[in-house]
Amino acid sequence: MENIITANQTLARVNALANGNEQSLKQTSITKVGVDLGTSSIVLVVVDEDDQPLFAAFENANVVRDGLVVNYIEALQKTTKLKKLAESTLGIPLTCASGAIPPGTIGNNKKVVGNIIEGSGMELVSIVDEPTAAATVLNIQEGAVIDIGGGTTGISIFKDGEVVFSADEATGGTQMTLVLSGYLGVPTEEGEQIKRDKSKQEETFPILIPVVEKMASIVTSFLTAYGKPVQHIYLVGGATDFPQFASTFSKILGRPVIQPDFPQFVTPLGIAMISKQEELGAERRCI
Ligand SMILES: Nc1ncnc2c1ncn2[C@@H]1O[C@H](COP(=O)(O)OP(=O)(O)OP(=O)(O)O)[C@@H](O)[C@H]1O
Ligand SMILES: [Mg+2]
The missing domain is CATH 3.30.420.40 (ATPase, nucleotide binding domain)
Incomplete structure (x- = not known):
């Protein structure tokens, strides 16, 4: 299964970055950012335009229950912390990011996830379905x-x-x-x-x-x-x-x-892969 071999290579790199076993390098080019707000942790992944992982980190957090954000303040604080860590590690500002919600989520949860991403200082690119993010990684x-x-x-x-x-x-x-x-x-x-x-x-x-x-x-x-x-x-x-x-x-x-x-890194990696790119230059925007 070629799709799984490729996915495993990328996931191994995400795991090594998230656990500090490999170092991120300073960047000068385009990046894509994914934020996964889960029941037990918040994961932030940054990939390059070829979907190669550049940065990954997580914070354990009890901010989501039954797919819904129940602690907005903590979710915002931890997402902001992860974003700042990524910026200082990569040496570039992160200006755009995507998030995800479980399938069939109702109400304004989508908006809440978007507000957390925007509250952390990034422009919201899109909110995707979690399984769609996973399917992207698995191709x-x-x-x-x-x-x-x-x-x-x-x-x-x-x-x-x-x-x-x-x-x-x-x-x-x-x-x-x-x-x-x-x-x-x-x-x-x-x-x-x-x-x-x-x-x-x-x-x-x-x-x-x-x-x-x-x-x-x-x-x-x-x-x-x-x-x-x-x-x-x-x-x-x-x-x-x-x-x-x-x-x-x-x-x-x-x-x-x-x-x-x-x-545990399939969905967060997929959110980053699906996200639109951000262009670095005089005018920074999501493209
Ligand atoms: N190394 C590990 N071995 C066994 N279980 C683990 C390990 N790492 C994480 N888990 C378990 O995985 C669960 C979290 O999985 P995951 O990060 O996919 O969920 P989430 O996205 O936070 O939650 P949800 O998808 O339900 O909103 C937790 O119950 C945690 O205890
Ligand atoms: Mg999850």
Whole structure:
């Protein structure tokens, strides 16, 4: 699968930048910026005109619940902090950015996400659908994107590059943390650390299997509700970041699933890739 190989190379670079394992270089040219306001973190990614990652950073944050921004002030402060860090690292001003919202979000959430981006000092280019951002990274036109983030298990089915079906249900990485913390008898903050500790995943994953199986059965019911054949199934979102996640999931589903590396960075990278470019020069604007 050539699309996944390319996506994995780019995602590895985003991961290295976000975790400080690789350094960003000073820039003089055009950039595209994506801001992902998630349930558990805010991620800012900057790519160049060829979609190569230049900068990535995240802030853990509890500013979004059920896909809606619930803490505007904190979201604004953390987005502004990330933007300033990107500017000082890259040595250029960031003037334009895009954001994303979960599929089917209603009300004025779109406006709120836009206000946070504009409040942080960037012109809003567009607000995209989260799964569309993920599909851009994976370079897919057909198939289902399963996104398991902090709070939800969501599905978006694509046909000819368009979302034709989407649904989500409230089981995500937070439920995994609660189950693990309860089992180990530790506070949830500690449970979250233990869950993310790669060196402990062999012991922790078996405890989490029932939650993963529940997520897979949620997806099975979504696929039944859609009722038509789906070519490939892709798995993204931070909660899926376990080596055994995809195989456990696919056993319940009864079919293979494709999982890119660093699944927590797929959506934020895609938002940056979709965003329009900003031109540096006497007159800075989004083009
Ligand atoms: N290394 C890791 N191992 C296991 N789980 C992880 C890891 N990193 C992040 N997670 C989990 O991933 C979840 C967040 O995933 P992601 O960043 O995709 O969600 P989000 O965009 O913040 O939330 P949502 O999409 O639900 O709004 C959290 O529950 C977090 O605990
Ligand atoms: Mg997300």
